[in-house]
Amino acid sequence: MRIEIIGAGAVGLLVASYFAEKNMDVYIVGKPTGETVCEDIQIERTNVNQSVTSVNVKYISALSNKANLIIVAVKYGQLHEVYASMEHVKDSIPLLFLQNGLAHYEEALALSKAHIAFCSIQFGALKLSEHHVAHKGEGVMKIAVAKGANDEFSFLNGLSSAGLPIVFEQDAEKMLMEKALLNCFINPLTAILQVKNGQLITQSHTLQLLKDLYNELMTAFPQFKETFHFNQVIALCEKTAENTSSMLADRLANRKTEIDTIAGAILKKAEQNEKKLPVLQTLYYLVKAFEESGEQM
Amino acid sequence: MRIEIIGAGAVGLLVASYFAEKNMDVYIVGKPTGETVCEDIQIERTNVNQSVTSVNVKYISALSNKANLIIVAVKYGQLHEVYASMEHVKDSIPLLFLQNGLAHYEEALALSKAHIAFCSIQFGALKLSEHHVAHKGEGVMKIAVAKGANDEFSFLNGLSSAGLPIVFEQDAEKMLMEKALLNCFINPLTAILQVKNGQLITQSHTLQLLKDLYNELMTAFPQFKETFHFNQVIALCEKTAENTSSMLADRLANRKTEIDTIAGAILKKAEQNEKKLPVLQTLYYLVKAFEESGEQM
Known part of the structure; x- marks a missing residue:
């Protein structure tokens, strides 16, 4: 073969x-x-x-x-x-x-x-x-x-x-969507806050952000409620606790991130369904702003 | 006297x-x-x-x-x-x-x-x-x-x-609220993105964030629509373009910020009126997370 x-x-x-x-x-x-x-x-x-x-x-x-x-x-x-x-x-x-x-x-x-x-x-x-x-x-x-x-x-x-x-x-689309949703929890927040994956669940305020984001996404995509549980997010943070997420690595190296393929695609999907995702959209624009600024003061 | x-x-x-x-x-x-x-x-x-x-x-x-x-x-x-x-x-x-x-x-x-x-x-x-x-x-x-x-x-x-x-x-409360609203536009975003005030309106994605935040706040507090216009936000960014906001200065110096008195108080006010402010709340938790982490990787 x-x-x-x-x-x-x-x-x-x-x-x-x-x-x-x-x-x-x-x-x-x-x-x-x-x-x-x-x-x-x-x-x-x-x-x-x-x-x-x-x-x-x-x-x-x-x-x-x-x-x-x-x-x-x-x-x-x-x-x-x-x-x-x-x-x-x-x-x-x-x-x-x-x-x-x-x-x-x-x-x-x-x-x-x-x-x-x-x-x-x-x-x-x-x-x-x-x-x-x-x-x-x-x-x-x-x-x-x-x-x-x-x-x-x-x-x-x-x-x-x-x-x-x-x-x-x-179901390929559902499988990709689940992975994109998981990435939406880890990638933008770690890139914005410059923390390792594990810190997202050891800090009370980032845990609150994860919960807000989870509730927002499950309200917009209720078909995932059955199969996609909040403890999957927690488990992924635990399993990859010491990892620097790919989006943070891209930010630190001043590379273009995958924010459009991850969060951007989910925002588009929500828009097609006439749903709003203000929390995810805020994280999305913040990561885009980092890319646009080149981080120069 | x-x-x-x-x-x-x-x-x-x-x-x-x-x-x-x-x-x-x-x-x-x-x-x-x-x-x-x-x-x-x-x-x-x-x-x-x-x-x-x-x-x-x-x-x-x-x-x-x-x-x-x-x-x-x-x-x-x-x-x-x-x-x-x-x-x-x-x-x-x-x-x-x-x-x-x-x-x-x-x-x-x-x-x-x-x-x-x-x-x-x-x-x-x-x-x-x-x-x-x-x-x-x-x-x-x-x-x-x-x-x-x-x-x-x-x-x-x-x-x-x-x-x-x-x-x-x-009206003292309205006056303080207007100032707090203005601070909500400038302070958290400059602290999160580490940019000077002027960059908030020269970057397309931060300008979009300002607009999202403005629409969210005016929906929650419609009594300000008459007197508080989006061009006041723009004018403040222009007037203080070269300034490092107090919240960014606090972050850079690892000091506690005024996020609770500025955004926190407005979130509480919105909650009393049973209104949601997901964009502002996201920025609020991000700034709180910086404070909590002490910014160590």
């Missing part, structure tokens, strides 16, 4: 290493190091228990049109470039999207590809160097097929492992 | 210097420097045009019970101590309160004093050294009598000057 992964960021490399470990032919699509267009590369993965696993993957400069699965692992902002690069790819090759948020959901489904699935990753990944990735925090890789045949993706079940448990979900 | 001023902070010293300039006998109540209990002190005031005015005032260690007016110029947090120190003071001596916010309004009126007025200061003051204060930005000193006889305060009209124009208002 040949898997081509577009994007050599932390999540792309991590998934590549687990699939290569299961003897898949893994190709990372992107600019290879040096001049070679097809190069064998050893990538290393520091596991949660601090052991290091080495696997071999190949780098190619463009999609081959011979893959059994294409995984799209770039950030939302680079997706339009990726859509263009996939135009020549056969419609029958299944696609799996690994982005955060909801912003990519409808535009991906609008592609003329036959089989499209989405992924919601419940663990963290940190790139340590060009070919070295660290797996941060345990969690499952949720996959939901949104278009085409489930069968095209079912071989992924066999790639499930202790380090990367794979679970199939029924 | 003898005026005793409790509190030798920036605003207390500034008002003292203007009243001393008008040949009042001005006594500052508080711990004098050195051991003397009654000391002549020269205080200096750097005016808006950068000229420096010197006047003489006296320091005393406690209220004399001989004043024609007592001005209370400490911050809200020290008021309870001041109330206790005033217990032996004759009820007929008029009191003038100079605090920000609304939190002191009802408790001050509950004192057993006959004549009570409140002040809303529309300019800035910055203490440069123990006896040197800078007058920052032009603006009026609004006074409104809330209890007792207007006549007891009317001599203050004669103390009005080009540097300190004094204007009497009818």
Whole structure:
């Protein structure tokens, strides 16, 4: 089986290493190091228990049109470039999207590809160097097929492992929405307050903010009340207590954040349903203001 | 005429210097420097045009019970101590309160004093050294009598000057509320975003936050719609563009802020009227969270 992964960021490399470990032919699509267009590369993965696993993957400069699965692992902002690069790819090759948020959901489904699935990753990944990735925090890789045949993706079940448990979900949009909601609790607040995830639940005022935000979101999206409980928010803060959230890391590095794909997409969804989210909207504009100011006094 | 001023902070010293300039006998109540209990002190005031005015005032260690007016110029947090120190003071001596916010309004009126007025200061003051204060930005000193006889305060009209124009208002609570509303726009946002006042209107996302906050407050307090326009918020940001707000200054110095007397009091007022202010409440909890965390990562 040949898997081509577009994007050599932390999540792309991590998934590549687990699939290569299961003897898949893994190709990372992107600019290879040096001049070679097809190069064998050893990538290393520091596991949660601090052991290091080495696997071999190949780098190619463009999609081959011979893959059994294409995984799209770039950030939302680079997706339009990726859509263009996939135009020549056969419609029958299944696609799996690994982005955060909801912003990519409808535009991906609008592609003329036959089989499209989405992924919601419940663990963290940190790139340590060009070919070295660290797996941060345990969690499952949720996959939901949104278009085409489930069968095209079912071989992924066999790639499930202790380090990367794979679970199939029924409703892709709901799965992405749940992850985006979770991100809405952690990311903007940690970025605004410059605190680690765990501090959100040890401080009384941030806990109050989390509760206000939870009540606001559940009022706007009552269909989640049954499955999405406040203690999931608490559990995520506990589990990732020592983590610097991706949005805070982006802020500290003066990078553009994912606020639009996470909170922006949920605000849009609420607006479509004629619901207001003043708390989330306030956090959204504050993060946008940081980006706009460049933080200069 | 003898005026005793409790509190030798920036605003207390500034008002003292203007009243001393008008040949009042001005006594500052508080711990004098050195051991003397009654000391002549020269205080200096750097005016808006950068000229420096010197006047003489006296320091005393406690209220004399001989004043024609007592001005209370400490911050809200020290008021309870001041109330206790005033217990032996004759009820007929008029009191003038100079605090920000609304939190002191009802408790001050509950004192057993006959004549009570409140002040809303529309300019800035910055203490440069123990006896040197800078007058920052032009603006009026609004006074409104809330209890007792207007006549007891009317001599203050004669103390009005080009540097300190004094204007009497009818409704003390409304006057304090208007100032608190203005502070709600500037203070929490500048403290959270760490920007100067002017940046609130040059950035599109903070301007949107100001608009959201304005609409929320005017929906909760429609009685202000007639007199309190959004362009007052803009004008204040423009007029104080280069200023670091007091709340940002407090945050940067790791001091307790005035968030409770400003936003907290307005949230309480809204709650009494069964109105919700989710945007202001979010900003309130964020500032409280900064205070609680001590900003350590």
